[in-house]
Amino acid sequence: xxxxxxxxxxxxxxxIALSATASAVPDAAFPITVENCGIxxxxxxxxxxxxxxxQAATEIMLALxxxxxxxxxxxxxxxxxxxxxxxxxxxxxxxxxxxxxxELLGARPDFVYAAYPSAFSYELxxxxxxxxxxxxxxxxxxxxxxxxxxSSESTEVVFGEIRDIARIFGVLPRAEQLISAYRSDLxxxxxxxxxxxxxxxxxxxxxxxPPSVAGCCGAPNEILRLxxxxxVFHDVRGTWGTVSWDEVIARNPEVIVLVxxxxxxxxxxxxWLLADARLAGIDAVKHRRFVTVSFSDAxxxxxxxxxxxxVAAALYPERxxxxxxxxxxxx
Numbered sequence: 001x002x003x004x005x006x007x008x009x010x011x012x013x014x015x016i017a018l019s020a021t022a023s024a025v026p027d028a029a030f031p032i033t034v035e036n037c038g039i040x041x042x043x044x045x046x047x048x049x050x051x052x053x054x055q056a057a058t059e060i061m062l063a064l065x066x067x068x069x070x071x072x073x074x075x076x077x078x079x080x081x082x083x084x085x086x087x088x089x090x091x092x093x094x095x096x097x098x099x100x101x102x103e104l105l106g107a108r109p110d111f112v113y114a115a116y117p118s119a120f121s122y123e124l125x126x127x128x129x130x131x132x133x134x135x136x137x138x139x140x141x142x143x144x145x146x147x148x149x150x151s152s153e154s155t156e157v158v159f160g161e162i163r164d165i166a167r168i169f170g171v172l173p174r175a176e177q178l179i180s181a182y183r184s185d186l187x188x189x190x191x192x193x194x195x196x197x198x199x200x201x202x203x204x205x206x207x208x209x210p211p212s213v214a215g216c217c218g219a220p221n222e223i224l225r226l227x228x229x230x231x232v233f234h235d236v237r238g239t240w241g242t243v244s245w246d247e248v249i250a251r252n253p254e255v256i257v258l259v260x261x262x263x264x265x266x267x268x269x270x271x272w273l274l275a276d277a278r279l280a281g282i283d284a285v286k287h288r289r290f291v292t293v294s295f296s297d298a299x300x301x302x303x304x305x306x307x308x309x310x311v312a313a314a315l316y317p318e319r320x321x322x323x324x325x326x327x328x329x330x331x
Contacts, residue, residue: 037144046170047111054115056301072107101126142300193228203253207264215241227312261295
C-alpha cells in the first residue's frame with residue numbers, strides 16, 4: 001500500500017527496466033575504479049554474472065534494470081517489492097538463505113554484491129574460494145567495518161551506493177534518474193509535513209529482549225528524522241543498541257515503530273507491549289500508537305524513501321491525502 005504513494009518513482013523504475021531490456025550495451029566507458037570499504041577495485045568491463053547475497057542488494061540491482069545481469073540471488077527477508085516480482089522470478093539461481101558452496105560457485109559469478117558483511121565471511125561455504133579466484137565484490141557502505149558508528153548515515157549513503165553499482169555496470173544515467181525521483185519524493189514528503197515545532201518522540205523497536213533499538217546513526221534514525229520525528233534513543237551510539245525497559249519507560253515515547261520480521265513478528269511485540277503492566281503508562285502503549293514496518297524497510301536501500309512516507313503519514317495523517325492516512329495511520 002505504501003507504494004501507491006510513489007507512483008512517479010515506480011513508473012520511472014519500470015521505464016529504466018524496460019530500457020535495460022532493450023539494450024545490453026553499457027552506457028559508460030571502461031575502465032573505471034570504484035572504492036568500497038577502503039578497497040579500490042578496477043573494472044575493465046561491466047560484470048555479466050552478478051550474484052546478490054541479500055535482498056537490499058538485489059532490489060538495488062532490479063531498480064537499476066539489471067535483472068539480466070544477475071546469475072543468482074539469495075536471502076530474502078521479506079517478499080520482493082511488487083514492481084520487481086516479474087524480473088526477480090526470471091533470475092535462474094536463488095537460495096532462501098546464504099547459498100551453499102555448490103550454489104555459489106555453480107552460478108559462475110564474476111561479481112558478488114552484499115548488503116551485510118556476514119555475506120563475505122570465510123565461514124560461508126565457497127566464499128573463500130570465490131574471493132581468492134579474483135571475483136569482484138561490493139559491500140553496501142553501511143556494512144563496512146571501518147565506517148564511523150557515531151556518524152550520521154544519511155540517504156546520501158544509499159544514493160552513493162546506487163551510483164557505485166550503476167558505474168560498475170555502466171548505467172550511471174539510470175542511477176541519476178532514480179536518485180532524482182527519490183529526491184523529489186523526499187521534497188514532497190517534507191512539504192506535506194511542513195514546519196514542526198515539537199516532533200513526536202518515537203521508539204523504534206527492532207527485536208530482542210531486552211530490546212534492540214534504533215540508535216543515532218543508521219537508516220532507521222534517518223527515516224525518523226526525515227519523517228518529522230525524534231528518535232528517543234538518538235543518543236545511543238551506532239546503528240543499533242540494546243537498552244533496558246526502564247530506559248524506554250523513562251523516555252516515554254509517544255509512538256512505537258515495530259519492525260516485522262519472521263524471527264520477531266510485529267504482532268507478537270505489540271501483544272507483549274499491551275500485556276506488560278510495567279509499560280501501561282507509556283504514552284504510545286496507553287493510546288496504542290504503533291506503526292509497523294518490515295525488516296527490509298529499515299535496511300539501507302531503495303525501500304527507505306517509501307518508508308519515510310509511510311511513517312510520516314502515520315504521524316501526520318491530516319497533512320497527507322485520505323488514502324495515505326487510511327493506509328498508514330497509527331493503530
